[in-house]
Amino acid sequence: MSAALGPVGRAVGGRRRWNPSLLVGGFIVLVIVLLALVSFVWTPYDATLVDPAGRLQLPSWSHWLGTDKFGRDIFSQLMVGSRTTLFVGLVAVGVAAVIGVPLGILAAMTRRWSSELVMRANDLLLAFPALLLAIMFGAVFGASTLTAMVAIGIATVPSFVRVIRSGGLQVMRTEYVLAARAAGRRPFPIAVRHVLPNVVSLITVQASVSFAIAVLAEAALSFLGYGTPPPTPSWGRMLQESQEFLFTAPRLAVFPGIAIALAVLGFNLLGDGLRDHFDPKLEDRR
Numbered sequence: 364m365s366a367a368l369g370p371v372g373r374a375v376g377g378r379r380r381w382n383p384s385l386l387v388g389g390f391i392v393l394v395i396v397l398l399a400l401v402s403f404v405w406t407p408y409d410a411t412l413v414d415p416a417g418r419l420q421l422p423s424w425s426h427w428l429g430t431d432k433f434g435r436d437i438f439s440q441l442m443v444g445s446r447t448t449l450f451v452g453l454v455a456v457g458v459a460a461v462i463g464v465p466l467g468i469l470a471a472m473t474r475r476w477s478s479e480l481v482m483r484a485n486d487l488l489l490a491f492p493a494l495l496l497a498i499m500f501g502a503v504f505g506a507s508t509l510t511a512m513v514a515i516g517i518a519t520v521p522s523f524v525r526v527i528r529s530g531g532l533q534v535m536r537t538e539y540v541l542a543a544r545a546a547g548r549r550p551f552p553i554a555v556r557h558v559l560p561n562v563v564s565l566i567t568v569q570a571s572v573s574f575a576i577a578v579l580a581e582a583a584l585s586f587l588g589y590g591t592p593p594p595t596p597s598w599g600r601m602l603q604e605s606q607e608f609l610f611t612a613p614r615l616a617v618f619p620g621i622a623i624a625l626a627v628l629g630f631n632l633l634g635d636g637l638r639d640h641f642d643p644k645l646e647d648r649r
């Protein structure tokens with residue numbers, strides 16, 4: 364009797380084997396998403412409320428993580444900052460997928476010269492430092508959340524193009540695609556009915572990994588002053604504002620630093636877990 368496969372595990376000798384990366388990463392991401400959703404309806408304090416009399420307070424029952432140099436509640440800032448980080452990541456990865464997936468499929472299905480043209484242009488963009496591109500956007504168009512989203516999205520496009528092209532080339536060699544081409548089907552129906560459904564798993568994994576990159580990039584841009592402008596809370600700007608208190612109040616840098624590290628770790632683990640789930644052979648070779 365064969366054993367049934369679970370959503371995050373697979374059968375090994377009749378026993379379910381759980382994927383720890385998927386479980387841990389999914390849990391971390393779920394906690395961050397829940398914090399962001401709760402922040403829409405409740406935070407302990409107004410995250411932008413300045414209280415000079417209550418500045419630099421230690422963690423207590425009234426302020427769970429203390430207050431910053433302006434008297435703002437740190438926990439409330441982290442909650443609202445998670446909302447900003449996830450929003451930038453979602454839009455940036457969405458922009459990268461909308462541009463990168465069609466280009467990757469196009470590169471896999473077109474003739475050699477046109478495919479090479481797409482890939483060489485992709486390599487040129489990939490060789491350009493993503494952070495430098497984002498800083499250029501911020502300098503030209505001004506620091507804003509929209510600028511950060513567009514810059515991060517464009518910098519992430521090459522990753523989607525390379526991954527989707529690789530998967531698309533494998534699909535194009537399958538018998539059902541060869542039969543469809545022999546039957547005279549047009550390239551667009553083949554791309555929509557055969558290629559795209561077979562690379563959805565690759566898109567999901569790449570989106571998760573790219574989300575971790577977007578979280579780190581948004582924090583770096585906000586730290587440098589090219590990301591989300593004040594007074595909207597941002598984890599990166601919380602780090603930037605804590606620099607002058609690294610030795611007197613290190614907690615101001617520790618809490619947002621841990622938040623960024625956990626977010627990046629969670630999305631990376633989620634991506635690794637999804638990759639192993641969609642292709643168990645990768646896990647067997649470890």
